[in-house]
Amino acid sequence: MTVGDAYKLEYKTLKDPYTGVEFLKLTDSRGNTIHPYFTQPLFSSNGETILLTSDRTGEWQLYKLDIPDRIITQLTDDRQVHPHTPCLDGRNMIAYYWSGRLLKSVDLETLENGKVEQRPLCRHNTS
DSSP: OOTTOEEEOOOEEEEOTTTOOEEEEOSOSSSOEEOOOTTSOOBOTTSSEEEEEEOTTSSOEEEEEETTTTEEEEOOOOTTBOTTOOEEETTTTEEEEEETTEEEEEETTTOOEEEEEEOOOOOOOOO
């Protein structure tokens, strides 16, 4: 898959074996799909899009999931995505994520990627 590749998901209603509570599974079993750290903003301001990371291509990449349409779209093609650090500006629909030492952005609507900042290389003086 590459940036912009999208496909429709089939949601599944499952039941927790311990509590019996029903829940909706939003993604399929292709690779591991996670939401970044729980303190990061991940939903669009209208609540219809969520930012996810997945290794379904063999490497961690960012994806947007349009919940009502059930469409998951790949946002990055980057070998150094840190899967637990992305966050979403839900009003402007721009995701920010770390790629190695670079802070990058991706527009969820145009899929345009950009470099925001580079973290300096830390060197410790041992003398």
